[in-house]
Amino acid sequence: MSAVPETSHITIGVAELADRLRDSRRPVLLDVRYDPQREGSGHAAFAQGHIPGAVHVDLPGELARPGRPEEGRHPLPEPGDLQASARRWGINEDSDIVVYDTRAGLSAGRAWWLLRWAGLESVRILDGGLGAWTAAGHPLSLEPSAPLPGDVVLTPGRLPVIDADQAAEYARRGLLFDARGTDAYERGHIPGALSLPAAANLGEAGTLLDPEALRARYATLLPGGQPQQPPGPAPFAVYCGSGVAAAFQVSVLAALDIPVALYPGSWSAWSADPRREAALGPGLDPADLESGG
Secondary structure, eight states, X not given: OOOOOTTOSSEEOHHHHXXXXXXSSOOEEEEOOOOTTSTTHHHHHHHTOBSTTOEEOOHHHHSSOOOOGGGOSSOOOOHHHHHHHHHHTTOOTTOOEEEEOSSTTTTHHHHHHHHHHTTOOOEEXXXXXXXXHHHTTOOOBOOOOXXXXXXXXXXXXXXXXXXXXXXXXXXXXXXXXXXXXXXXXXXXXXXXXXXXXXXXXXXXXXXXXXXXXXXXXXXXXXXXXXXXXXXXXXXEEEEOSSSSHHHHHHHHHHHTTOOEEEOTTHHHHHTTOTTSOOBOSOOOOGGGOOOOO
């Protein structure tokens, strides 16, 4: 399958990014490499080579904050802290922003979601990430980045979020999606949640499936369309392990004009709450459901 068009308002292709980096008005480029199995490895990977001009973003330290176990592994950062980070990255009020990683967007989607949640409109994910960049023969840089401080003013709350109680209600009505892989889902998930792995949006090359294939996939998975009376701020909601892969899932659905709320605490918050039940094993296929009502 081919990648989504380079004019997508959610993603940007390698060729377009290379052209934009030659412009006088370059986008702010954020390297959001993150390995959930190796905390702290992103900065070392950045130092070994990154897209020229990129700024390293520490996902656990800058796209989250320390929190209590019942808040999950990656609670949303305080707005003031996020704004300070964005300015440190060189973001201004009129900046175009591109985020990338080495997980085809599964980590960079967290930066996309947070910046869109904070009121910035021109934020795109590099389709295929760093792998697509190097596969196309583009160079990497070893130079450290020191952008001029930006002046952006963030206005959080622009994308919908839900809490655990709302997640339970979405799940009860068959409107909550689990963006983790199938194995993690079967080891434990929110009762009633439907397995919808974020990684399944990607083709063999690590780029998004083309728009027609994505629309066909979700037409099959959501045969009833959008519910008329959703239980919260969006027709559907999504979670993952700690609000990272689910943010990428939100971006994919946004490209298809399917509004989805994020449960930031996700499974790491739900499973830390002794009041919450867990379901094991495979669940229902979304295609077997009627409209969530």
